[in-house]
Amino acid sequence: MKLATLRTGAQTTTAALAVGPDAYLPLPAGDVGALLRDPAWREVARETAARAARSAVVQAAAGDLAPLLPQAGKVICCGLNYADHIREMGRELPEYPTLFAKFADTLAGAADEVVVHGSERVDWEAELAVVVGGTLTRADEAEAAAAIAGYTVANDVSMRDWQNRTLQWFQGKAFDATTPVGPVMATPDEVGGANVEVRGYVNGELVQRGHTSTLVFGPARLLAYISRFTTLRPGDLVLTGTPGGVGMGMTPPRFLADGDVITTEIDGIGRLENRVSIRQPALQD
Amino acid sequence: MKLATLRTGAQTTTAALAVGPDAYLPLPAGDVGALLRDPAWREVARETAARAARSAVVQAAAGDLAPLLPQAGKVICCGLNYADHIREMGRELPEYPTLFAKFADTLAGAADEVVVHGSERVDWEAELAVVVGGTLTRADEAEAAAAIAGYTVANDVSMRDWQNRTLQWFQGKAFDATTPVGPVMATPDEVGGANVEVRGYVNGELVQRGHTSTLVFGPARLLAYISRFTTLRPGDLVLTGTPGGVGMGMTPPRFLADGDVITTEIDGIGRLENRVSIRQPALQD
Numbered sequence: 001m002k003l004a005t006l007r008t009g010a011q012t013t014t015a016a017l018a019v020g021p022d023a024y025l026p027l028p029a030g031d032v033g034a035l036l037r038d039p040a041w042r043e044v045a046r047e048t049a050a051r052a053a054r055s056a057v058v059q060a061a062a063g064d065l066a067p068l069l070p071q072a073g074k075v076i077c078c079g080l081n082y083a084d085h086i087r088e089m090g091r092e093l094p095e096y097p098t099l100f101a102k103f104a105d106t107l108a109g110a111a112d113e114v115v116v117h118g119s120e121r122v123d124w125e126a127e128l129a130v131v132v133g134g135t136l137t138r139a140d141e142a143e144a145a146a147a148i149a150g151y152t153v154a155n156d157v158s159m160r161d162w163q164n165r166t167l168q169w170f171q172g173k174a175f176d177a178t179t180p181v182g183p184v185m186a187t188p189d190e191v192g193g194a195n196v197e198v199r200g201y202v203n204g205e206l207v208q209r210g211h212t213s214t215l216v217f218g219p220a221r222l223l224a225y226i227s228r229f230t231t232l233r234p235g236d237l238v239l240t241g242t243p244g245g246v247g248m249g250m251t252p253p254r255f256l257a258d259g260d261v262i263t264t265e266i267d268g269i270g271r272l273e274n275r276v277s278i279r280q281p282a283l284q285d
Numbered sequence: 286m287k288l289a290t291l292r293t294g295a296q297t298t299t300a301a302l303a304v305g306p307d308a309y310l311p312l313p314a315g316d317v318g319a320l321l322r323d324p325a326w327r328e329v330a331r332e333t334a335a336r337a338a339r340s341a342v343v344q345a346a347a348g349d350l351a352p353l354l355p356q357a358g359k360v361i362c363c364g365l366n367y368a369d370h371i372r373e374m375g376r377e378l379p380e381y382p383t384l385f386a387k388f389a390d391t392l393a394g395a396a397d398e399v400v401v402h403g404s405e406r407v408d409w410e411a412e413l414a415v416v417v418g419g420t421l422t423r424a425d426e427a428e429a430a431a432a433i434a435g436y437t438v439a440n441d442v443s444m445r446d447w448q449n450r451t452l453q454w455f456q457g458k459a460f461d462a463t464t465p466v467g468p469v470m471a472t473p474d475e476v477g478g479a480n481v482e483v484r485g486y487v488n489g490e491l492v493q494r495g496h497t498s499t500l501v502f503g504p505a506r507l508l509a510y511i512s513r514f515t516t517l518r519p520g521d522l523v524l525t526g527t528p529g530g531v532g533m534g535m536t537p538p539r540f541l542a543d544g545d546v547i548t549t550e551i552d553g554i555g556r557l558e559n560r561v562s563i564r565q566p567a568l569q570d
Contacts (some may be wrong), residue, residue, distance in 0.1 A: 096450040103358065118514075216528050
């Protein structure tokens with residue numbers, strides 16, 4: 001099952017079940033997060049599909065894809081999580097996941113233009129993201145695994161100049177509408193339990209390729225760990241980290257230019273394609 | 286004018302105007318954040334006060350104080366912000382504010398027990414916090430100053446073991462219900478434009494004392510800076526950092542024990558008093 005959040009008018013979104021290329025059945029929920037708050041969401045989706053008339057199918061353009069979870073209560077990201085990338089950087093495997101937060105305002109749609117004001121070092125980070133489908137407080141890994149609603153694709157676009165102004169990355173990671181996420185949430189059965197390859201492209205050139213089998217902290221372990229300090233709820237989103245190949249790590253470093261297109265892809269889920277627009281700020285920093 | 290968020294039943298809160306010691310007038314809003322989303326909130330509060338019958342006054346016990354902004358969309362904190370403390374540590378004054386995020390779930394009421402699961406290094410951080418009353422996107426300092434609804438007291442209780450597990454502080458700063466905030470939001474006229482002394486006590490002993498005149502990034506500058514990358518909205522909360530005197534900085538370091546009481550106080554706003562309960566987790570980390 002694949003679910004999307006569609007724009008159906010100004011500021012309005014509705015959850016939808018993907019039933020074909022760009023074809024969706026509207027579901028009785030404002031967005032995927034709202035749908036997931038109904039414990040019977042799987043049945044709701046199945047019954048909608050079974051009973052829907054052919055005429056109910058909506059053809060959606062790429063621009064109709066809203067951020068998958070526009071109202072996510074928590075967006076938590078893991079850094080430094082691909083073992084092969086960590087080893088190639090000559091570092092030790094970490095004992096604990098490096099975590100930081102974003103807000104729902106940071107998210108963008110799967111085909112949205114990513115508009116950045118006032119950064120000269122805009123970088124890409126292709127990632128698998130986990131959509132939480134249950135409530136987790138101090139959960140063990142089995143409970144966490146059972147509470148995974150599905151998986152989606154994200155690009156943790158990072159403003160490296162802002163990220164490295166201080167020791168805390170947050171300000172370079174939380175620019176409004178700069179983290180595209182979608183196009184759909186695929187339930188675990190669609191993606192073999194998230195045993196997948198994550199690929200990132202810049203203007204069609206493959207720059208990142210990593211396999212989630214090399215994650216130090218896999219999805220369930222990450223959710224269980226986070227739930228030790230904060231409750232995860234339906235519609236929360238956890239980004240699992242990016243493999244090697246980011247621009248900052250290149251020699252010389254390479255950053256996105258105004259007009260560049262970043263593509264982020266995971267087989268079985270889908271693809272993000274985002275033009276990047278870099279604008280200078282009206283005011284001084 | 287001083288506003289609080291009161292518990293009026295299980296899970297229910299309402300915004301209230303403080304009219305005397307522990308005496309409040311209920312306002313037509315679920316909490317202070319919901320009230321602030323009405324641009325006419327000052328008039329709503331004034332008219333309620335003018336028209337209210339004496340019988341409308343509610344006497345509230347300390348335990349009735351909910352987290353001031355239980356639904357805050359953004360809680361953003363500044364670290365390393367008191368010049369005297371930075372200089373006494375032998376560091377340079379920073380060019381940019383060090384920022385990190387919390388979620389609304391991290392907040393606690395002014396007299397709530399702060400229950401921590403699975404940390405052995407629980408520390409205190411008395412702080413002035415700013416309540417956002419307008420919408421700020423790439424604002425200048427004058428716009429930011431005009432959008433300050435008021436000020437409140439917070440204690441950014443920090444789990445130093447978790448905070449220092451990785452380079453990113455977030456996990457040690459985002460334990461559920463561990464950042465008490467309140468008891469009220471005082472409008473700027475009540476606190477001389479937030480030119481105030483912040484004091485922290487442990488079991489009645491004064492451990493922190495700092496004056497906001499020594500903040501490197503004052504409230505308006507902080508809000509303007511944050512608004513360069515993310516939109517601030519009514520009901521968002523910004524913590525301005527803590528002065529010297531935290532437990533981690535003592536020789537030897539001192540951490541909170543189960544049953545300790547932390548008090549956080551700012552003249553003109555009020556006082557938080559929180560018993561700390563430290564529990565071992567049921568599961569391994």
